[in-house]
Amino acid sequence: MTSRLSRLVVALVATAGATLGVTVANPAPASAAMTICYNTSQAGSYAGIAGQAASIWNNATVNLTLSANCGSNLRIYQITGGGSYAQRTSLGNGRVYIDTQQAAQYSPLRIMTHEIGHILGLPDNYNGNCSLLMSGGSAGTSCTNPYPSTAEANRVSNLFAGTFSATDRSADIFRDSWPSVLTPVS
Ligand SMILES: [Zn+2]
16 A cells, blocks of 8 residues: 555656656747648648748747648638637648638738747737848838748747746737728828
């Protein structure tokens, strides 16, 4: 009875230690990039743009690789109306929705890379700066920059190296303001 109890205690301590280790360590070994499989089967006319956005993120970052046709960490949808948005279920996992009405006014590639940026852990930063990707629609329809800044890209690389906070990797929904050109915000 006593030895059985002590074995149980040992097992519980080991489990607690392992659980603690998971919260501290990265989701993937630091030496190996996390593969984020994206699925464009419901991306409609934006499937090709999703591929371009994946290449942009892959070229700008380390510790992660967006890859097609290997699974569904990230599903991309074409929708009409309601606005583009990203639904992150965890770091590197979720869904991206591209609104055809917004994509008719703003650069579809910029919208795509921005929304994927949310899946990769970035928040919005609506400061109107076109050199930033996460400034989104605040930079206006003339801004077609689809590239993350060095700081934005480095932040993603660091997140996937394991230096993330709970907020960065938590489930969240980012409903984006890409304002209509008919009702401009100054
Ligand atoms: Zn956003």
